[in-house]
Amino acid sequence: MVPPSSTARLRVRYxxxxxxxxxxxxxxxxxxxxxxxxxxxxxGRPYREIEAAGYHLPVTEAHLRFLGRATxxxxxxxxxxxxxxxxxAVRFQVRVTHAETGAPVCEGYTIHAFTDAAGKPLRPPxxxxxxxxx
Amino acid sequence: MVPPSSTARLRVRYxxxxxxxxxxxxxxxxxxxxxxxxxxxxxGRPYREIEAAGYHLPVTEAHLRFLGRATxxxxxxxxxxxxxxxxxAVRFQVRVTHAETGAPVCEGYTIHAFTDAAGKPLRPPxxxxxxxxx
Amino acid sequence: MVPPSSTARLRVRYxxxxxxxxxxxxxxxxxxxxxxxxxxxxxGRPYREIEAAGYHLPVTEAHLRFLGRATxxxxxxxxxxxxxxxxxAVRFQVRVTHAETGAPVCEGYTIHAFTDAAGKPLRPPxxxxxxxxx
Amino acid sequence: MVPPSSTARLRVRYxxxxxxxxxxxxxxxxxxxxxxxxxxxxxGRPYREIEAAGYHLPVTEAHLRFLGRATxxxxxxxxxxxxxxxxxAVRFQVRVTHAETGAPVCEGYTIHAFTDAAGKPLRPPxxxxxxxxx
Numbered sequence: 001m002v003p004p005s006s007t008a009r010l011r012v013r014y015x016x017x018x019x020x021x022x023x024x025x026x027x028x029x030x031x032x033x034x035x036x037x038x039x040x041x042x043x044g045r046p047y048r049e050i051e052a053a054g055y056h057l058p059v060t061e062a063h064l065r066f067l068g069r070a071t072x073x074x075x076x077x078x079x080x081x082x083x084x085x086x087x088x089a090v091r092f093q094v095r096v097t098h099a100e101t102g103a104p105v106c107e108g109y110t111i112h113a114f115t116d117a118a119g120k121p122l123r124p125p126x127x128x129x130x131x132x133x134x
Numbered sequence: 135m136v137p138p139s140s141t142a143r144l145r146v147r148y149x150x151x152x153x154x155x156x157x158x159x160x161x162x163x164x165x166x167x168x169x170x171x172x173x174x175x176x177x178g179r180p181y182r183e184i185e186a187a188g189y190h191l192p193v194t195e196a197h198l199r200f201l202g203r204a205t206x207x208x209x210x211x212x213x214x215x216x217x218x219x220x221x222x223a224v225r226f227q228v229r230v231t232h233a234e235t236g237a238p239v240c241e242g243y244t245i246h247a248f249t250d251a252a253g254k255p256l257r258p259p260x261x262x263x264x265x266x267x268x
Numbered sequence: 269m270v271p272p273s274s275t276a277r278l279r280v281r282y283x284x285x286x287x288x289x290x291x292x293x294x295x296x297x298x299x300x301x302x303x304x305x306x307x308x309x310x311x312g313r314p315y316r317e318i319e320a321a322g323y324h325l326p327v328t329e330a331h332l333r334f335l336g337r338a339t340x341x342x343x344x345x346x347x348x349x350x351x352x353x354x355x356x357a358v359r360f361q362v363r364v365t366h367a368e369t370g371a372p373v374c375e376g377y378t379i380h381a382f383t384d385a386a387g388k389p390l391r392p393p394x395x396x397x398x399x400x401x402x
Numbered sequence: 403m404v405p406p407s408s409t410a411r412l413r414v415r416y417x418x419x420x421x422x423x424x425x426x427x428x429x430x431x432x433x434x435x436x437x438x439x440x441x442x443x444x445x446g447r448p449y450r451e452i453e454a455a456g457y458h459l460p461v462t463e464a465h466l467r468f469l470g471r472a473t474x475x476x477x478x479x480x481x482x483x484x485x486x487x488x489x490x491a492v493r494f495q496v497r498v499t500h501a502e503t504g505a506p507v508c509e510g511y512t513i514h515a516f517t518d519a520a521g522k523p524l525r526p527p528x529x530x531x532x533x534x535x536x
Contacts, residue, residue: 014305014315015298018148019155019206025461025512026149026431030283033427037282037341047282048341059427062466062510072153073305073316110427148439148449149432159327159378160297164417167293171416171475181416182475193293196332207439207450242330244293286416287423287474294417340421 004131008038008078009099012070022069028096028106029062035078036092036110043131055125057112060089064108068098075099084132088121089113138265142172142212143233146204156203162230162240163196169212170226170244177265189259191246194223198242202232209233218266222255223247272399276306276346277367280338290337296364296374297330303346304360304378311399323393325380328357332376336366343367352400356389357381406533410440410480411501414472424471430498430508431464437480438494438512445533457527459514462491466510470500477501486534490523491515 010031018024040047050057070076077099085091090112096105114122144165152158174181184191204210211233219225224246230239248256278299286292308315318325338344345367353359358380364373382390412433420426442449452459472478479501487493492514498507516524 013298014152014301015158015160017153019151019153020458020460021153024149025435025464026428029428029431030281033282041341046341048339056422058422058468060468062427062464062468064464066460066462066464071316073309073314147432148435154324154326159301159330160294163294163297164415167416175475180475182473190288192288192334194334196293196330196334198330200326200328200330205450207443207448282420283426283428285421287419287421289421292417 004039004043004082006035006039006042006080008035008080010034010076010078012072012074012076014072017072021071023071023105025064025066028064028066028108029110031076031078031096031106032062032092032094032108032110035080035094035096038078039080039082039092045127053125054116055122056115056117056119057090058115058119059110060113061111062108064106066106067104068106070096070098070105076105082132084124084129084134085111088123090124090128138173138177138216140169140173140176140214142169142214144168144210144212146206146208146210148206151206155205157205157239159198159200162198162200162242163244165210165212165230165240166196166226166228166242166244169214169228169230170216172212173214173216173226179261187259188250189256190249190251190253191224192249192253193244194247195245196242198240200240201238202240204230204232204239210239216266218258218263218268219245222257224258224262272307272311272350274303274307274310274348276303276348278302278344278346280340280342280344282340285340289339291339291373293332293334296332296334296376297378299344299346299364299374300330300360300362300376300378303348303362303364304350306346307348307350307360313395321393322384323390324383324385324387325358326383326387327378328381329379330376332374334374335372336374338364338366338373344373350400352392352397352402353379356391358392358396406441406445406484408437408441408444408482410437410482412436412478412480414474414476414478416474419474423473425473425507427466427468430466430468430510431512433478433480433498433508434464434494434496434510434512437482437496437498440480441482441484441494447529455527456518457524458517458519458521459492460517460521461512462515463513464510466508468508469506470508472498472500472507478507484534486526486531486536487513490525492526492530
């Protein structure tokens with residue numbers, strides 16, 4: 001079984017860009033968050049429900065490669081794939097491209113642990129393992 | 135009795151500036167927050183202790199006037215004055231200037247209610263009224 | 269002639285919310301920017317074209333009233349009306365409500381000057397005055 | 403010759419923290435920027451002078467590991483080390499710890515190219531190679 005992928009869209013804001021006229025680097029991590037919350041909605045598990053069920057998904061690691069410029073009013077496409085990472089973690093892989101041209105903007109991943117509210121690691125919930133075909 | 139005033143300093147970050155090379159407007163509200171947390175520390179009431187005592191200070195209103203440019207690495211001075219606003223609220227008035235030249239950057243105020251954790255309005259605590267000479 | 273109004277939508281991001289679980293106050297100014305860039309697109313004058321024509325619209329003043337909570341994944345509606353402000357300025361009035369319930373989130377305005385790239389005030393362009401029926 | 407290291411300090415802002423009461427992940431990249439601009443000032447090459455000399459240092463890659471919580475008013479120490487990365491790039495390695503306890507908050511690196519204003523790669527300037535003992 002192939003893990004599900006997901007697509008989100010957003011428009012670059014003026015507040016996202018810096019003195020060089022392209023997006024400021026930390027904004028990519030906010031876009032990655034938009035991407036993974038969309039993925040969770042798309043698989044029928046909005047993050048709010050995950051939290052209500054007692055799970056949290058704090059980020060433990062992130063990697064980004066900055067590939068091209070994007071300026072305000074540009075429409076971007078965020079493509080997300082998800083895979084298990086070790087026993088208690090999950091990796092969201094995101095690629096950001098220009099909606100109009102497909103030109104790359106940035107790509108990378110964040111790794112998240114499943115924990116309870118106090119931060120204690122939990123085994124991923126059953127529905128998540130099922131989604132990944134395990 | 136004159137209500138106490140307070141001064142904070144910060145350095146403009148590259149992430150604060152936009153395509154025109156000056157600070158993006160919403161950053162002024164983050165600086166105002168730096169200013170009022172410094173004021174609270176200076177009067178011996180760190181915000182963390184206020185929260186621990188069951189009080190919250192959500193912002194209910196804000197006003198800003200943008201007066202001049204500021205770019206990254208610039209050092210700014212934030213001058214804060216505080217006054218009571220009606221029965222259950224407080225006004226933090228902040229003026230931001232360049233440390234080196236005194237040239238104005240922005241000024242304005244935020245108004246905050248005293249509430250409990252659920253958002254229910256509370257009378258300002260005694261120490262606060264004493265500070266303002268009431 | 270009635271000046272045109274405009275509507276934008278956005279979803280609150282996890283990065284928008286603070287320790288109290290509602291949006292951090294400065295985010296409202298970023299949403300106002302989303303609202304006015306949408307208004308400019310809706311009237312056929314994307315901000316990028318305005319800049320290309322030699323006009324800039326720096327914000328000179330802002331006012332916000334915080335009216336209700338909004339948390340991540342909430343969909344918001346941003347309603348924008350525009351009017352002239354004195355000889356060389358324009359006021360964007362924005363009201364933000366919950367898409368699902370209509371409950372208010374915040375409202376306010378930003379005032380912008382028409383200037384050239386160097387910041388020198390300019391008379392508003394003809395198309396803008398026409399839009400406002402003058 | 404040992405490449406110089408540098409230390410910066412900052413205080414976590416209320417606007418830095420999220421619904422879980424700890425810093426939002428993208429803020430780490432803004433702190434890394436604070437760290438490297440301090441390093442450049444400490445070695446006598448403020449970024450503004452580097453730009454004035456025709457060099458830019460866009461980030462091409464970033465990696466972050468999130469190691470511990472930090473909440474508002476916490477004082478953090480940012481320790482920066484720099485090394486050359488290939489022929490035309492530089493790596494800033496940053497470690498963020500609590501000022502009071504030394505407990506880790508996050509660590510990681512950003513890689514930057516030396517380019518001209520148009521984004522064309524340039525050989526690192528002589529002073530930079532000298533700093534690194536090459």
